[in-house]
Amino acid sequence: MTPAAGPATEIRGYLDHLAVEKGASAHTLSAYRRDLDKYRDYLAALGVDDLAAVSEAHVEGFRAHLATPDPDTGRAALAPSSVARTLAAVRGLHRFAARDGVTAVDTAAAVAPPRPPRRLPKALPVDQVVALLEASGDTGVDTDPARLRDRAMLELLYATGARAAELVGLDVDDLDGLDHPEGGTVILRGKGDKERVVPVGRPACDAVGAYLVRARPTLAVRGGPALFLNARGGRISRQTLWAVVARAAERAGVTAEVSPHSLRHSFATHLLDGGADIRVVQELLGHASVTTTQVYTLVTVDTLREVWAECHPRAR
Numbered sequence: 001m002t003p004a005a006g007p008a009t010e011i012r013g014y015l016d017h018l019a020v021e022k023g024a025s026a027h028t029l030s031a032y033r034r035d036l037d038k039y040r041d042y043l044a045a046l047g048v049d050d051l052a053a054v055s056e057a058h059v060e061g062f063r064a065h066l067a068t069p070d071p072d073t074g075r076a077a078l079a080p081s082s083v084a085r086t087l088a089a090v091r092g093l094h095r096f097a098a099r100d101g102v103t104a105v106d107t108a109a110a111v112a113p114p115r116p117p118r119r120l121p122k123a124l125p126v127d128q129v130v131a132l133l134e135a136s137g138d139t140g141v142d143t144d145p146a147r148l149r150d151r152a153m154l155e156l157l158y159a160t161g162a163r164a165a166e167l168v169g170l171d172v173d174d175l176d177g178l179d180h181p182e183g184g185t186v187i188l189r190g191k192g193d194k195e196r197v198v199p200v201g202r203p204a205c206d207a208v209g210a211y212l213v214r215a216r217p218t219l220a221v222r223g224g225p226a227l228f229l230n231a232r233g234g235r236i237s238r239q240t241l242w243a244v245v246a247r248a249a250e251r252a253g254v255t256a257e258v259s260p261h262s263l264r265h266s267f268a269t270h271l272l273d274g275g276a277d278i279r280v281v282q283e284l285l286g287h288a289s290v291t292t293t294q295v296y297t298l299v300t301v302d303t304l305r306e307v308w309a310e311c312h313p314r315a316r
Contacts, residue, residue, distance in 0.1 A: 011040060013096070051107075056107055067083050094106050131253070136251075156208060172225055174227065186198055
């Protein structure tokens with residue numbers, strides 16, 4: 001093992017390694033330098049002046065230090081994502097030191113970064129979804145091919161919980177039973193080209209049927225199997241779909257940030273609010289694991305709380 005090096009010396013060596021061998025950008029190097037300077041100052045305050053003396057407990061303590069505010073200095077606690085980023089620099093430094101023989105072991109290897117808080121999906125209330133769908137076009141009176149197409153796309157998004165890529169990838173032959181009184185079905189191709197068959201309700205069937213009869217023939221100047229077409233007759237893009245959703249939200253007066261995924265989130269949340277089994281929702285969404293679907297159950301807690309507050313005799 002080479003003689004122990006002070007943190008400042010090894011930090012310089014590590015940053016040189018990132019710049020020369022890893023090709024890190026100036027922005028990345030600057031961020032790593034700031035994070036590692038914090039770590040060096042933390043160790044210095046504990047009287048630790050070489051990396052060989054750093055223990056796993058020191059690294060754990062630094063992680064806790066970052067996440068805890070200091071009222072004496074006015075230092076605020078870092079968000080979990082910022083703690084994780086800083087800890088990534090520290091872990092890289094110790095990995096480099098162990099590889100270089102400065103330390104006998106990788107001291108920080110077992111110190112895991114904090115898990116980011118679980119973000120709740122952004123689901124719209126049912127009335128806002130209805131307003132958004134109606135603002136995209138009227139299948140009964142519209143003659144504009146683009147408006148008919150937009151209404152069909154958004155109705156189908158909310159009816160099936162499709163991802164944006166799944167919707168724009170649909171072909172005409174993926175639809176079946178649009179004229180059936182109880183609705184039809186659509187084949188969606190998810191991640192890994194895994195197919196699933198999802199029911200389509202009567203409103204979405206009507207919107208898609210109106211598009212197919214009154215709009216798609218006008219747009220289909222180039223032929224091809226794609227269901228939803230742009231003004232040039234090609235398959236519509238995900239960027240266009242995002243723009244369609246944003247326009248409809250603006251027309252409907254929906255102030256929340258809305259995307260195609262918002263309709264997918266709303267689809268899942270409204271099903272669970274209505275009493276659907278989570279395993280059924282998992283299949284409809286095309287999730288490989290029910291664990292992924294369970295994030296939607298966090299959304300419905302608000303609904304449970306409202307019911308409890310209204311109905312339980314000791315709620316107030």
